[in-house]
Amino acid sequence: MARYVMVIDTRRCVGCMDCVVACKTENNVPEGYNRDWITEEVRGAYPRPQLEIRSERCNHCANPPCVYCCPTGASHVHAQGGVVLVTHEKCIGCKGCLAACPYNARFIHPDGYVDKCTFCLHRVTQGLQPACVSVCPTHCMHFGDLEDPQSDVSQLLQARAHHALLPEAGCQPHVFYLT
Amino acid sequence: MPALSRRRFLKISAATVLAAGVASRVTRTFAAAAGAGAGTSGVHRIPTFCDLCFWKCGAIASVRDGRLWKIEGNPLDPLCRGRLCPRGTGGIGAYSDPDRLRTPLIRTRERGEEKWREATWDEALDYIAERMQRIKAAHGPESLALFSHGLGGTFLKHTFKAFGSPNIAAPSFAQCRGPRDVGFRLTFGEEVGSPERTDIENAQCLVLIGSHLGENMHNTQVQEFATAIGRGASLIVVDPRFSVAASKAKFYLPIKPGTDLALLLAWMHVIVTEKLYDADYVAKYGYGFEQFAASLVPSTPEWAYPQTGIDPETIRATAREMARYRPATLVHPGRHVNWNGDDAQRSRAIALLNALLGSWGREGGFYTPASMDVPDYPYPDYPKPAKPKVDNPDHRYPFAHEALTTGIRDATLTGQPYPIKGWLVYATNLLQSLPNQAETIKAIQQLDLLVVIDVIPSEIAGWADVVLPESIYLERHDELNVELFREPFVALRQPVIASPHDQKPNWWIARKLAEKLGLGAFYPWQDIEEYLAYRVKEAGLDFAVLKQNGLIRGPRQPLYFATGAPAAFGTPSGKIEFYSPQLEKAGFDPVPKYVPPVAGPPGAFRLLFGRAPVHSFSRTQSNRILSDMMRENAVWVNAGVARRLGLKSGDRVCLKNQDGVVSNRIAVKATERIRPDCVYLVHGFGHTSRGLRHAFGKGAGDAQLITRYKTDALMGGTAMNVNFVTLEPAEAV
Numbered sequence: 001m002a003r004y005v006m007v008i009d010t011r012r013c014v015g016c017m018d019c020v021v022a023c024k025t026e027n028n029v030p031e032g033y034n035r036d037w038i039t040e041e042v043r044g045a046y047p048r049p050q051l052e053i054r055s056e057r058c059n060h061c062a063n064p065p066c067v068y069c070c071p072t073g074a075s076h077v078h079a080q081g082g083v084v085l086v087t088h089e090k091c092i093g094c095k096g097c098l099a100a101c102p103y104n105a106r107f108i109h110p111d112g113y114v115d116k117c118t119f120c121l122h123r124v125t126q127g128l129q130p131a132c133v134s135v136c137p138t139h140c141m142h143f144g145d146l147e148d149p150q151s152d153v154s155q156l157l158q159a160r161a162h163h164a165l166l167p168e169a170g171c172q173p174h175v176f177y178l179t
Numbered sequence: 180m181p182a183l184s185r186r187r188f189l190k191i192s193a194a195t196v197l198a199a200g201v202a203s204r205v206t207r208t209f210a211a212a213a214g215a216g217a218g219t220s221g222v223h224r225i226p227t228f229c230d231l232c233f234w235k236c237g238a239i240a241s242v243r244d245g246r247l248w249k250i251e252g253n254p255l256d257p258l259c260r261g262r263l264c265p266r267g268t269g270g271i272g273a274y275s276d277p278d279r280l281r282t283p284l285i286r287t288r289e290r291g292e293e294k295w296r297e298a299t300w301d302e303a304l305d306y307i308a309e310r311m312q313r314i315k316a317a318h319g320p321e322s323l324a325l326f327s328h329g330l331g332g333t334f335l336k337h338t339f340k341a342f343g344s345p346n347i348a349a350p351s352f353a354q355c356r357g358p359r360d361v362g363f364r365l366t367f368g369e370e371v372g373s374p375e376r377t378d379i380e381n382a383q384c385l386v387l388i389g390s391h392l393g394e395n396m397h398n399t400q401v402q403e404f405a406t407a408i409g410r411g412a413s414l415i416v417v418d419p420r421f422s423v424a425a426s427k428a429k430f431y432l433p434i435k436p437g438t439d440l441a442l443l444l445a446w447m448h449v450i451v452t453e454k455l456y457d458a459d460y461v462a463k464y465g466y467g468f469e470q471f472a473a474s475l476v477p478s479t480p481e482w483a484y485p486q487t488g489i490d491p492e493t494i495r496a497t498a499r500e501m502a503r504y505r506p507a508t509l510v511h512p513g514r515h516v517n518w519n520g521d522d523a524q525r526s527r528a529i530a531l532l533n534a535l536l537g538s539w540g541r542e543g544g545f546y547t548p549a550s551m552d553v554p555d556y557p558y559p560d561y562p563k564p565a566k567p568k569v570d571n572p573d574h575r576y577p578f579a580h581e582a583l584t585t586g587i588r589d590a591t592l593t594g595q596p597y598p599i600k601g602w603l604v605y606a607t608n609l610l611q612s613l614p615n616q617a618e619t620i621k622a623i624q625q626l627d628l629l630v631v632i633d634v635i636p637s638e639i640a641g642w643a644d645v646v647l648p649e650s651i652y653l654e655r656h657d658e659l660n661v662e663l664f665r666e667p668f669v670a671l672r673q674p675v676i677a678s679p680h681d682q683k684p685n686w687w688i689a690r691k692l693a694e695k696l697g698l699g700a701f702y703p704w705q706d707i708e709e710y711l712a713y714r715v716k717e718a719g720l721d722f723a724v725l726k727q728n729g730l731i732r733g734p735r736q737p738l739y740f741a742t743g744a745p746a747a748f749g750t751p752s753g754k755i756e757f758y759s760p761q762l763e764k765a766g767f768d769p770v771p772k773y774v775p776p777v778a779g780p781p782g783a784f785r786l787l788f789g790r791a792p793v794h795s796f797s798r799t800q801s802n803r804i805l806s807d808m809m810r811e812n813a814v815w816v817n818a819g820v821a822r823r824l825g826l827k828s829g830d831r832v833c834l835k836n837q838d839g840v841v842s843n844r845i846a847v848k849a850t851e852r853i854r855p856d857c858v859y860l861v862h863g864f865g866h867t868s869r870g871l872r873h874a875f876g877k878g879a880g881d882a883q884l885i886t887r888y889k890t891d892a893l894m895g896g897t898a899m900n901v902n903f904v905t906l907e908p909a910e911a912v
Binding site for chain 2: 011
């Protein structure tokens with residue numbers, strides 16, 4: 001069984017938002033909404049601040065509260081890679097999952113259903129990388145199978161210090177940031 | 180100045196062989212030839228090259244069921260290596276922008292009122308041609324000037340030269356990279372070019388002085404920058420703002436704005452006095468080193484400390500760091516460098532520092548670029564203008580080797596050395612790019628004709644007598660891109676989809692205008708494809724392959740002196756001029772000398788501006804995809820200063836400059852990422868053109884606040900970081 005993850009190198013990332021733009025065109029995300037976004041976290045004071053730039057999105061959690069709270073089964077974990085998806089036809093737009101997600105990764109699409117990052121499963125099944133990963137000019141983003149010890153992502157997580165977001169929420173997020 | 184060019188053109192046959200090889204590998208990748216996308220079902224992938232900025236990355240547009248879907252990088256393209264920047268990826272937003280110009284317009288009210296009537300192309304071009312002829316009859320053809328930015332202006336320049344005017348300029352010189360090019364020419368006899376010949380990917384130590392790579396999204400540079408960071412190259416960043424690049428630096432130097440030359444001199448002082456420079460390289464290629472070294476004696480780190488705010492130990496440590504990795508230490512020349520008025524000399528100091536480190540012509544420094552040999556189309560000879568260029572009378576700025584936009588503006592205002600009565604403005608928003616908008620508007624009022632050709636209703640279009648709507652890059656052919664680069668190649672821009680309204684490509688406009696002016700003989704070709712196919716064939720290349728793949732690459736040439744690139748310098752001495760007799764003869768400092776920057780009124784902040792990765796100049800704010808990434812700019816204010824002023828992030832203020840000019844309302848970004856003595860804006864916002872319905876009034880424009888500028892005495896560049904603002908509560912103004 002594959003376990004898909006994303007590993008993002010914050011040292012290389014410049015926060016250019018190409019990932020956000022690519023997601024928008026690939027997935028036809030409507031104006032005013034985005035499935036991924038850039039966070040800039042500043043610590044310390046001038047002239048010695050520290051800055052971490054992160055490309056963020058749904059963490060495709062292994063313990064996903066959005067799935068547990070969905071009354072219709074629209075939010076579900078897909079058999080392939082443990083990707084968390086929303087079946088638009090089943091979604092009633094109740095927003096329970098929006099409240100449950102600690103990452104604010106979900107939004108109500110103007111057509112009435114909940115929308116979010118899919119890890120571009122439609123591309124992955126064709127052997128392509130997710131759109132955000134494939135365009136990144138700094139090559140800071142990596143996508144792959146954590147179960148495969150030879151994969152890029154496994155090797156990077158082996159070799160480099162990393163963290164995930166809000167581990168205290170207990171959702172077991174699967175987007176990792178190399179520091 | 181002698182112009183020895185190190186451009187090395189490739190032999191045609193070699194390029195052809197390689198092209199054939201490349202073609203056979205990729206033919207299957209691209210399903211459709213150009214133009215096959217629209218109106219047919221399925222996904223068609225059509226190669227072209229991008230126009231969201233001037234980098235001209237190879238792109239592949241996907242058209243799905245007749246509609247534009249997405250644009251990706253062309254993997255064959257050595258500039259983008261298959262990955263576009265966010266603007267390129269968001270290029271389809273330029274196509275679908277509802278604020279685009281749709282049809283030719285002729286002014287019906289006073290200039291600047293933005294009132295027009297729709298016109299046919301014939302009517303609009305007749306109007307322009309008639310007025311051009313009238314100006315020619317009264318003043319001569321030289322009294323018409325063309326402002327043109329980018330490759331798209333090629334054919335308009337041709338029409339202008341055929342008409343007999345030598346006055347063609349772009350803000351990219353006097354308002355952008357000019358001082359850098361002059362500083363490097365004076366030192367190495369050559370420029371760094373565009374794309375810059377910086378070997379960032381092989382640098383062991385990279386020094387950025389005010390250059391904010393990553394926010395400034397020049398694709399190849401950013402990719403190489405990330406590669407260098409990824410393998411742990413040492414990075415030194417000098418900037419009053421803690422830029423994205425600064426956050427990745429080993430050394431961040433929070434310099435007092437406008438004092439970079441003092442730091443450069445102190446660095447060179449350390450490298451020379453501690454004998455850390457590349458002595459063999461200097462001895463072999465250098466001229467006037469002894470006089471140069473002697474002039475550096477007083478420029479100690481202790482002298483530079485109070486000027487720059489950088490302590491002597493940091494100056495020494497960073498100088499030694501650079502020397503440690505030489506010659507693979509690259510002191511980046513930057514791009515937009517019109518800052519303080521000392522810009523050509525500061526750029527020369529950057530060139531000299533690189534020369535000390537021996538990085539010019541060396542791996543990890545500056546490589547030697549090459550381009551393909553694609554012969555020009557055989558046009559008739561242009562008429563010889565009766566008058567010299569208007570922009571730089573009596574060579575007032577002796578080292579200006581390109582035309583000065585602001586010189587043309589001066590001539591328009593004063594009528595000296597001769598009157599300028601018509602402007603044709605292509606793809607450059609002069610009201611946002613030239614300093615002091617009032618001067619530009621006053622100059623416009625002296626004109627008998629102002630024509631603007633653009634894709635969107637920019638601010639300058641608001642003042643035009645005639646506005647001509649151009650097709651965007653995805654809808655048109657253009658001149659070939661024959662780039663001088665790390666790897667030679669030729670690239671084709673070709674239509675992906677039809678223009679949605681009555682827009683026309685620049686080549687069609689230029690050709691039609693020439694016909695109306697009775698200059699049809701200068702356009703022996705009927706159609707652009709005929710022209711392009713001719714040039715490609717003359718180069719010994721296959722046009723069908725170019726259409727199929729979007730570009731054809733040539734064989735790589737030696738990049739470094741050590742691997743066979745010629746170590747020749749186009750200076751009068753034929754050497755790297757540490758001491759410049761040219762400058763001395765013209766009455767300037769033969770070795771750069773520091774002059775403290777202009778000081779502002781007490782309590783005011785120096786206004787700095789720069790780039791965001793998702794916008795280009797003032798031309799992408801109405802692109803709905805890119806606007807979704809960044810809808811407006813914010814004014815960066817040091818967090819401590821903001822606290823003192825009682826401001827927090829998100830509060831609205833107006834910026835008021837030293838001359839009383841007040842900006843639009845703008846949000847505060849209170850941040851630990853900037854010095855307390857300056858504020859920072861991303862350029863290109865605060866649109867005042869009512870035609871830009873979506874971008875109108877969002878954020879504030881630096882251009883409005885840049886009422887003062889300091890002219891570089893060597894080359895006429897207009898330094899713009901000499902304006903100061905206070906923050907006023909938005910309610911008070």
